[in-house]
Amino acid sequence: MTQETNVTDYAEPLVSIKDLEIGFQTGNGFVQAVKGVSFDIFPGETVAIVGESGSGKSTTATGIIDLLPSNGRITGGSVMFGGKDLTKASKKEIVEVRGREIGYVPQDPMSNLNPVWNVGFQVREAVLANNMAKSKKDADKRAIEVLQEAGLADAERRMKQFPHQFSGGMRQRVLIGIGLAADPKLLIADEPTSALDVTVQRVILDHLESLTREKNTALLLITHDLGLAAERASKVIVMYQGKIAEAGPSLEILQNPQHPYTKRLIAAAPSLASQRLKSTKVSVTEAPQGDEIDLAAASAHRHAVVDKADHAGAPAIEVKDLTKVFSIRKGGFRSEPFTAVDKVNFQVPRGTTMALVGESGSGKSTVAKMVLGLETATEGEILIAGKDATALGRAEMLEHRRRMQPVFQDPYGSLDPMRSIGAIIREPLDVHKVGDKKSRQQRVNEVLDEVALPRMIASRYPNELSGGQRQRVAIARALALKPDVVILDEAVSALDVLVQAQVLQLLADLQEELGLTYLFITHDLAVVRVVADDVAVMERGKIVEKGNVEEIFANAKTEYTQKLLDAIPGANIPLGA
Amino acid sequence: MLMYVVRRLLQAVPVVIGTTFLIYFMVFSMPGDPILAMFGDKTPSPAVYDALAAQYHLDQPFIVQYGLYMKDLFTGNLGTTFSGEDVGTVLARTFPVTLKLAAMAITFEFITAVVLGLFAGLRKGKLFDNITLVIGLILMSVPIFVLCFIAQYFVAIKWGWASPTVGADTSFSNMLLPAIVLALSLFTTSMRLMRGTVIDTRSRDWVRTAYAKGLPARRVIPVHVLRNSLIPVVTNSAANFGVLMVGATVTEGIFNIPGVGNTLYQAIVRGEGPTVVSFVTVMVLAYVAINILVDLLYAVLDPRIRYA
Numbered sequence: 001m002t003q004e005t006n007v008t009d010y011a012e013p014l015v016s017i018k019d020l021e022i023g024f025q026t027g028n029g030f031v032q033a034v035k036g037v038s039f040d041i042f043p044g045e046t047v048a049i050v051g052e053s054g055s056g057k058s059t060t061a062t063g064i065i066d067l068l069p070s071n072g073r074i075t076g077g078s079v080m081f082g083g084k085d086l087t088k089a090s091k092k093e094i095v096e097v098r099g100r101e102i103g104y105v106p107q108d109p110m111s112n113l114n115p116v117w118n119v120g121f122q123v124r125e126a127v128l129a130n131n132m133a134k135s136k137k138d139a140d141k142r143a144i145e146v147l148q149e150a151g152l153a154d155a156e157r158r159m160k161q162f163p164h165q166f167s168g169g170m171r172q173r174v175l176i177g178i179g180l181a182a183d184p185k186l187l188i189a190d191e192p193t194s195a196l197d198v199t200v201q202r203v204i205l206d207h208l209e210s211l212t213r214e215k216n217t218a219l220l221l222i223t224h225d226l227g228l229a230a231e232r233a234s235k236v237i238v239m240y241q242g243k244i245a246e247a248g249p250s251l252e253i254l255q256n257p258q259h260p261y262t263k264r265l266i267a268a269a270p271s272l273a274s275q276r277l278k279s280t281k282v283s284v285t286e287a288p289q290g291d292e293i294d295l296a297a298a299s300a301h302r303h304a305v306v307d308k309a310d311h312a313g314a315p316a317i318e319v320k321d322l323t324k325v326f327s328i329r330k331g332g333f334r335s336e337p338f339t340a341v342d343k344v345n346f347q348v349p350r351g352t353t354m355a356l357v358g359e360s361g362s363g364k365s366t367v368a369k370m371v372l373g374l375e376t377a378t379e380g381e382i383l384i385a386g387k388d389a390t391a392l393g394r395a396e397m398l399e400h401r402r403r404m405q406p407v408f409q410d411p412y413g414s415l416d417p418m419r420s421i422g423a424i425i426r427e428p429l430d431v432h433k434v435g436d437k438k439s440r441q442q443r444v445n446e447v448l449d450e451v452a453l454p455r456m457i458a459s460r461y462p463n464e465l466s467g468g469q470r471q472r473v474a475i476a477r478a479l480a481l482k483p484d485v486v487i488l489d490e491a492v493s494a495l496d497v498l499v500q501a502q503v504l505q506l507l508a509d510l511q512e513e514l515g516l517t518y519l520f521i522t523h524d525l526a527v528v529r530v531v532a533d534d535v536a537v538m539e540r541g542k543i544v545e546k547g548n549v550e551e552i553f554a555n556a557k558t559e560y561t562q563k564l565l566d567a568i569p570g571a572n573i574p575l576g577a
Numbered sequence: 578m579l580m581y582v583v584r585r586l587l588q589a590v591p592v593v594i595g596t597t598f599l600i601y602f603m604v605f606s607m608p609g610d611p612i613l614a615m616f617g618d619k620t621p622s623p624a625v626y627d628a629l630a631a632q633y634h635l636d637q638p639f640i641v642q643y644g645l646y647m648k649d650l651f652t653g654n655l656g657t658t659f660s661g662e663d664v665g666t667v668l669a670r671t672f673p674v675t676l677k678l679a680a681m682a683i684t685f686e687f688i689t690a691v692v693l694g695l696f697a698g699l700r701k702g703k704l705f706d707n708i709t710l711v712i713g714l715i716l717m718s719v720p721i722f723v724l725c726f727i728a729q730y731f732v733a734i735k736w737g738w739a740s741p742t743v744g745a746d747t748s749f750s751n752m753l754l755p756a757i758v759l760a761l762s763l764f765t766t767s768m769r770l771m772r773g774t775v776i777d778t779r780s781r782d783w784v785r786t787a788y789a790k791g792l793p794a795r796r797v798i799p800v801h802v803l804r805n806s807l808i809p810v811v812t813n814s815a816a817n818f819g820v821l822m823v824g825a826t827v828t829e830g831i832f833n834i835p836g837v838g839n840t841l842y843q844a845i846v847r848g849e850g851p852t853v854v855s856f857v858t859v860m861v862l863a864y865v866a867i868n869i870l871v872d873l874l875y876a877v878l879d880p881r882i883r884y885a
Contacts, residue, residue: 067785091794099791106789111782114801116879125800126790162880178790 013040014081014185014218015064021076022056022063033059035242036077041186041218046209048221048233048250050265052496056242058107061188061222065102066094081186100130103179103217105208107191109171113163119174120159123147123181130182142181150177151207168360169200176208183215190222197359197523198567205232205569224497226265227526228569230254238262268501269526314386315347316485316517317354317371322380324366340366342541343380348534350484353511353518355528355549357564358538367538368489368521372406373397385484402432405478409490411470415462422458425477432481447476450513451506468499472506479510489521504531526568529553537561578876582869589865593858597650600857601643604850611635614848615659646851650858656851658844664855667840672859674747675829675836678756679821681749685760686767687814693764694771694810695803701776713765721762725831728758742833755832759825767813774806781805807878815871819864 022034034056041047049057062068064079064086079086086097098104106112113122123143124136133139140159147155150173163171172192179187189208193201209232212219223229229236230250237247238259246259257263324341341363348354356364369375371382373389382389389400405428408414415424422444429440445455451472462470471491478486488507492500508531510516520532528535529549536546537560545558556562612621612629621629630636634645649656655664693713697706716724732754733741739754778784779802787801788794826838833839837856844852876882 062785065789067789069780095791095793097791098789104786104789106782106786108782112786114783114787114805115881116804117800118880125787125792125796129791129793129796164881175786178786182791 012042014043014045015041015220016080017060017064017077018080019077020060020063020079020087021074022059022068023073023075024069025071025073032075033072033242034063037239037242037244038077039237039244039247041220043185043218044213044216045235046212046219046221046233047235047237048223048229049237049239050223050226050229051239052224052498054241055239057222057239058190060239061190061220064188064220065098065104067098067104099126099184100182101184101186103182103184103187105172105175105179105187105189105192107194109168109175109196112175113171115163118160118162119147119166122163123159123174123178126178126181132182143177146177146181147174149211150174150180151203152177168196169204172196172200172204173207176204176211180211180215180217184217186218186220187212188220188222191224192221193228194224198525199359199563201569202567225569226254226269226497231569238265265497268497314383316350316385317346317348317519318381318383318386319344319346319367319371320381320383321345322367322370322382323378324363324370324375325378339541341370344538344541344543346536346543346546348485348517348519350517351511351515352533353520353531355520355522355532355535356538357522357525357528357535359523359564361540362538363541364521364523364538365489368406368487368519371519372404372487373400398432402428402481403483404485404487405481405483406487406489407471407474407478407491409493411467411474411494412462414474415470417462419461420458421460421462421465421473424462424473425458425480428477428481434481443480444476447479450479450510451476466499467495468502471495471499471503475503475506475510479514482514483516485517485519487519487521490523491520492527493522493524500527507531525564537564578873582873585865585869585872589862592865593861594647596861597647597854597858598643600854601646601850602639604848604853605639605642607848607850609848611848611850646854650855655855658852659847659849664852667852668837668856668859671835671837671840674834675822675825675838677747677749678752678759678825678829678834678836679818681752681756682759682763682821682825683814683818685757686764686817687810689760689764690767690771690810690814691803691807694768695775695798695806697768698772698775698779698806699798701772706772709768713768716761717765719762721758721825721827722831724758724762725755725828728754729831743835744833745835747834752834755825755828755834759821759828763817767810767817770809770813771806774809775802778802778806804878808875811871811874811878815867815874819867822863822867823860 017040018038020034020037021032023030023032037056037060039047049060051057059068059072063072063074064081066074066086066089068074074087077087081097082101084093086094089097113119120140120143123146124139127133127139127142127146133142144155144159147158152158152170152173158166163174166174176189176192179189187208192208193204196204205228208219211217219233221229221233226236226238230253233250235248236250236253238245238253238261240259240261245261246253246257253262254266257266322341322344323339326338326340327336344363344367346354346356356367358364366375370377371384371389373392377390380390384400384404387400392400419427422441425444425447426440429435429443434440435443444458448455448458453469453472453476457465457469457473462473465473474491475486491507492503495503504527507518511518518531520528522528532549534547535549535552536543537552537558538544539560545552545556545561552561553565556565612626612633612635615629627636634642637645646656653665655668657663658667693709697709700706729741733739740751743751743755784797784801787797792800823837825836826842828834829836829839830842837860841853841856844856
């Protein structure tokens with residue numbers, strides 16, 4: 001590799017992007033995704049591009065080293081790197097730059113490693129491709145070194161393992177190792193941690209930061225999380241609809257945003273807001289679709305409401321010593337018991353929100369499934385409005401489900417693409433034989449009004465809707481039966497910040513209006529703070545801490561909760577606004 | 578993995594019993610009297626007729642006949658043909674020929690499908706893709722006997738590159754022509770499958786990661802696209818292999834190959850019950866064995882697949 005880095009004048013940018021334009025050939029003609037983007041990255045500097053999905057931030061990043069999907073094309077502008085314009089470079093020249101000069105860490109660790117080759121093979125490939133080793137033995141040594149640097153302590157032992165034997169965090173470390181294998185001058189990290197648990201996210205980002213600082217590697221960080229960007233980067237570029245809305249030093253952007261879009265982003269970020277949402281029914285019904293919602297401004301104490309809640313009557317949900325044991329196959333006829341949920345106890349008073357938080361694998365979704373009756377409990381009781389839900393017959397189960405409805409994480413996967421929105425919302429009414437045809441249609445219109453969707457949407461299909469609209473449809477379907485309890489399993493995790501803010505606001509409004517009780521399953525403590533009254537923290541199947549949200553946030557008793565709290569990106573950045 | 582193989586073999590037991598029962602029943606129900614057929618134009622005396630019927634258990638009810646036959650089958654006695662030859666001996670003679678022909682044909686089919694499918698997928702919508710599609714469709718639509726006759730006429734008779742029939746000499750070079758004809762008639766489905774999977778695999782995230790590492794296309798394609806695309810093609814080619822093992826009756830007939838298909842066809846025409854049932858039983862076993870082998874091959878291609 002070249003040693004030029006050391007003698008480069010630091011006033012010279014490492015990469016200089018000028019008026020970059022990128023478009024995609026789609027079924028509906030040519031769509032311009034990036035419309036004239038210009039910025040510089042200096043050696044050793046960390047720059048973050050922030051924006052929602054579709055803003056062109058990932059396209060810009062992949063466009064720099066021509067990793068665009070096959071229908072993508074650079075239509076204008078230049079990317080100057082080492083005196084060469086990469087947009088005009090030949091295939092061979094680009095291959096020379098990739099890996100060796102500019103490393104790349106992709107978004108989703110689950111899909112970015114080839115499942116049929118072992119991890120060692122895939123890292124060694126990166127080492128050999130960039131002439132970092134002479135022989136296979138050297139390459140092996142270098143690969144182990146790279147993985148250890150990326151934070152995989154037992155790298156040597158793991159070289160022969162396959163990606164599916166690794167956790168998400170470990171795979172992301174492998175991908176970071178691959179990205180840095182040839183000591184590139186610039187590392188492009190495209191949402192390197194958004195698929196990971198918050199605590200893992202923090203560890204990975206800390207590690208990435210110290211590695212790049214150590215090696216004086218410049219870092220281009222792509223993220224949808226403004227808090228994370230401000231915390232990690234010295235310079236933030238906010239992208240909106242293919243253009244740069246605003247760019248500048250991170251703190252300045254956060255504390256004194258100029259562009260209205262940046263202001264909306266800051267207002268909507270739950271990690272930057274601090275208090276429980278209250279109903280702002282007026283603003284939601286009057287504000288047209290897609291208008292801004294200010295989580296921070298709408299936040300207020302809900303003590304009054306919570307106190308008013310019916311503490312005298314039986315809690316809406318009460319769980320006693322709930323336990324779930326799965327048997328895991330160990331090959332042959334042997335199996336081994338695995339306790340996913342271990343003697344969990346909690347109560348959710350009527351009309352309040354209880355958040356169940358924890359990392360993936362903590363058992364929180366299994367609790368939700370058992371409460372919904374989709375999974376049978378091994379031991380323990382689930383009392384819904386004082387009635388035991390674990391010992392119900394078929395007819396009673398149907399009635400039980402009528403009063404309790406779920407909303408799931410993925411708004412793309414949980415709606416049947418072959419049925420119209422109206423049919424999807426009506427289905428629970430049909431199943432439970434509520435009213436006649438006419439009154440069911442009437443109810444569909446009612447719930448569409450409740451979730452602030454136009455009635456005409458009933459005749460359309462899920463693929464015609466945006467992610468936020470789909471999640472509203474999923475909520476409408478849950479509300480159709482007038483349930484008392486709604487179980488929200490990561491219901492906002494897949495949404496963009498602005499959309500997430502709208503859905504959270506909608507949930508708060510509906511709770512106030514209909515007196516709903518929510519069991520809110522999430523991994524995101526930032527969201528918990530704005531939606532929940534009480535919180536229970538789960539770790540390895542057990543509830544390690546529970547109580548009032550404000551108390552827990554102010555004064556976490558266990559180390560685990562504190563770790564989760566510290567991991568919220570940007571939580572400690574003071575806001576000027 | 579041993580457990581898996583044992584379980585799969587146990588699953589084959591009802592399959593074998595079911596198929597033999599069905600075939601036996603169908604042969605039993607065929608019109609015509611097998612004893613009379615043995616004597617051709619002559620008519621046996623009632624005493625001889627009864628003796629023969631007793632010897633072949635033809636005087637017993639169907640279910641007893643089937644039971645006795647199965648007992649013989651599992652003690653290794655496959656019965657005798659009408660010409661007095663042991664069916665086991667006939668199988669031992671014909672089966673290797675068919676196996677060789679099938680192996681040759683499937684090797685050609687697989688290689689053609691993978692190579693053409695790979696390039697068609699990489700050049701999706703381009704001229705090469707369209708040409709292979711049209712040629713493949715033509716070869717698939719033309720009946721196999723037409724392909725056989727065309728190959729025989731041009732390659733063997735007109736140009737003299739091969740002998741028009743195989744006969745007793747079942748060497749590799751002598752069976753090349755029928756094997757290629759079989760491969761041509763079969764490769765289209767596998768090729769289209771390969772093409773589709775390549776197109777899908779090419780846009781997968783790990784392929785982009787491979788490019789991001791700085792690997793040139795000439796390494797990314799074989800290492801990260803080709804291997805990941807093989808499973809559907811292996812499945813399809815293996816199914817084709819199974820079909821060929823049962824005997825490419827038409828092709829074996831036209832090229833006069835002394836294989837299973839040819840012999841079975843003649844046995845059916847003559848109404849030779851024991852020969853037909855024994856052949857079919859062995860074929861079912863072969864088919865089951867190939868499927869188990871293919872399932873085991875998946876684990877080699879994709880380390881995520883583990884059998885327990």
